[in-house]
Amino acid sequence: MVPLSIYIIILLQLLFISYVDIKTRKISNIWPIVNYLMFIVCLLLLPDVYKLTWEVFIYPAVFILVGFLLFVLKIMGAGDTKYLSSFFVLVPLESQDLVFIQLAYSTLVVGVILFAYNTFMNFNKIKSALILKNVQLIKTVYGKKFAYTPVICVSWIVMGVVIWRNS
Numbered sequence: 001m002v003p004l005s006i007y008i009i010i011l012l013q014l015l016f017i018s019y020v021d022i023k024t025r026k027i028s029n030i031w032p033i034v035n036y037l038m039f040i041v042c043l044l045l046l047p048d049v050y051k052l053t054w055e056v057f058i059y060p061a062v063f064i065l066v067g068f069l070l071f072v073l074k075i076m077g078a079g080d081t082k083y084l085s086s087f088f089v090l091v092p093l094e095s096q097d098l099v100f101i102q103l104a105y106s107t108l109v110v111g112v113i114l115f116a117y118n119t120f121m122n123f124n125k126i127k128s129a130l131i132l133k134n135v136q137l138i139k140t141v142y143g144k145k146f147a148y149t150p151v152i153c154v155s156w157i158v159m160g161v162v163i164w165r166n167s
Contacts, residue, residue: 001092001094001095001163001167002049002091002092002095002160002163003046003049006042006046006049006090006092007156007160009038010087010090010156011153011156011157011160013031013034014149014152014153014156015153017031017083017149017153018147018149018150018152018153021079021080021147021148021149021150022147022150025077025147026077026079027077027079027080027082027083027149028079029079029082031082031083031086032082032083032085032086033086035083035086035087035089035090036086036089038090039089039090042090049092050092051093053093055093056089056093056096057089058096059085059088059091059096059100060085060086060088060089061085063081063084063085063088064081064082064085067080067081067082067084067085068081076148077148080148080149083149083152084148084152087152088100095159095163098159098162098163099155099156099159102155102156102158102159102162103151103152103155105155105158106151106152106154106155106158107151107155110146110151110154114146115142118141118142119141122141125137125140125141126138126141129141
């Protein structure tokens with residue numbers, strides 16, 4: 001389980017980065033470095049919660065690989081990928097599966113809402129694109145990246161509620 005103090009520190013970081021991500025659409029490269037430094041501090045201060053084992057790095061490695069593919073496909077930004085990978089290092093191993101599940105649900109919900117919103121707001125453009133068989137016009141409706149850090153933040157909040165409600 002995530003200690004309350006670590007939960008709050010990560011929550012504050014996510015709130016700040018979410019705000020910056022929404023405003024600038026950029027995540028500074030300093031945040032992954034901060035996260036890895038925080039992980040080292042957690043290893044030293046909380047050895048019963050944080051362990052230096054290869055399993056800790058499975059999710060981060062997968063996020064780097066999948067994130068790179070999503071970056072190449074212009075679906076996810078490089079900053080989002082690096083941050084998400086370093087974020088999972090801060091999540092204690094026992095909680096990584098739960099955090100991933102909450103992140104997947106949050107991503108799905110936000111993705112569906114944004115898809116529905118874009119469809120509703122651009123219905124006439126989509127209708128014209130389908131009539132004209134203009135794929136490029138449809139890409140202008142759905143081909144936009146969104147700030148992903150707020151989604152991570154929402155999943156972190158939901159995960160916290162789930163953990164402490166069940167305690």
